[in-house]
Amino acid sequence: xxxxxxxxxxxxxxxxxxxxxxxxxxxxxxxxxxxxxxxxxxxxxxxxxxxxxxxxxxxxxxxxxxx
Amino acid sequence: xxxxxxxxxxxxxxxxxxxxxxxxxxxxxxxxxxxxxxxxxxxxxxxxxxxxxxxxxxxxxxxxxxxxxxxxxxxxxxxxxxxxxxxxxxxxxxxxxxxxxxxxxxxxxxxxxxxxxxxxxxxxxxxxxxxxxxxxxxxxxxxxxxxxxxxxxxxxxxxxxxxxxxxxxxxxxxxxxxxxxxxxxxxxxxxxxxxxxxxxxxxxxxxxxxxxxxxxxxxxxxxxxxxxxxxxxxxxxxxxxxxxxxxxxxxxxxxxxxxxxxxxxxxxxxxxxxxxxxxxxxxxxxxxxxxxxxxxxxxxxxxxxxxxxxxxxxxxxxxx
Numbered sequence: 001x002x003x004x005x006x007x008x009x010x011x012x013x014x015x016x017x018x019x020x021x022x023x024x025x026x027x028x029x030x031x032x033x034x035x036x037x038x039x040x041x042x043x044x045x046x047x048x049x050x051x052x053x054x055x056x057x058x059x060x061x062x063x064x065x066x067x
Numbered sequence: 068x069x070x071x072x073x074x075x076x077x078x079x080x081x082x083x084x085x086x087x088x089x090x091x092x093x094x095x096x097x098x099x100x101x102x103x104x105x106x107x108x109x110x111x112x113x114x115x116x117x118x119x120x121x122x123x124x125x126x127x128x129x130x131x132x133x134x135x136x137x138x139x140x141x142x143x144x145x146x147x148x149x150x151x152x153x154x155x156x157x158x159x160x161x162x163x164x165x166x167x168x169x170x171x172x173x174x175x176x177x178x179x180x181x182x183x184x185x186x187x188x189x190x191x192x193x194x195x196x197x198x199x200x201x202x203x204x205x206x207x208x209x210x211x212x213x214x215x216x217x218x219x220x221x222x223x224x225x226x227x228x229x230x231x232x233x234x235x236x237x238x239x240x241x242x243x244x245x246x247x248x249x250x251x252x253x254x255x256x257x258x259x260x261x262x263x264x265x266x267x268x269x270x271x272x273x274x275x276x277x278x279x280x281x282x283x284x285x286x287x288x289x290x291x292x293x294x295x296x297x298x299x300x301x302x303x304x305x306x307x308x309x310x311x312x313x314x315x316x317x318x319x320x321x322x323x324x325x326x327x328x329x330x331x332x333x334x335x336x337x338x339x340x341x342x343x344x345x346x347x348x349x350x351x352x353x354x355x356x357x358x359x360x361x362x363x364x365x366x367x368x369x370x371x372x373x374x375x376x377x378x379x380x381x382x383x384x385x386x387x
Contacts, residue, residue, distance in 0.1 A: 041069040043068065058095055058128055061070060061093075062089070063070045063090050
């Protein structure tokens, strides 16, 4: 295979895998908020701060990549 | 509560090591941060975390929350900053946290504010000489001999209270505090030994923040260099004939990339020294050493034997 074809093939594969990875991530991330609410996780910082004020308890905020 | 989108987060409030995929913050209703939990090293994503460690940090934070004299981790910048401010990314798809860091680095470079020291963010506590207990994040498990911590008198089982202005509840707090510490100079540390409160200033030498960056997605393709040649370690007979010590760096260069040839290296050159030093390592160790100890743009000097004569060849390191 010529070097230019290798580059094109590699680029195509990279784009393909990146798209697949993005799609795989997008579903769980977007689907996480209702799932998190069912488990009584809050997904809004404003809601969390309001709850902290109401209860007088400190707030634990988890930032994570994929649920 | 749980946040899964970095683009909605005030990065100056939730300031953390953006190469991580998990971090927890503890704060009060006035958005003042008590503590952080998370962190890792080059050996693995879970190398510095445990459920017991998380529980310990939560209990430590609750005790601070109930205390009459509450201590908070200071904010680096008073105002908010969002990912879109540095990346121009206004949502839609997912953004990895490390991409935020890449954008911050790019902005620093565009603004002429980038320095080499900024590559070494969130150094390990070992860099000042303490190994923290994974299950009790502010308890010193071990002190490294001859380190800054050892010289300051810190001992095993001491409990770190503050590092600089940052209260310490966890490994992540220690990393945050060390991130804010000067690249060279003095750093105040306070700790508890039994019921006795102790304090000292640590002397931080140049380059104390250097840590293995190889796991970091934000820099892997941008700052970590690759040696543009490989080769085979010399046999014991070859070493003897050239008067080289057993174990000393000595490999016959092969598989040279263009930038190695452009620097003046030739296939068959025997690499025997780096920056006038002759380390004891194999070619494999040497390649890993270059990736760990240098950054893209650094210039190293290789000493090679060619036709039995030593030649010094400067080589500016680049990415793959």
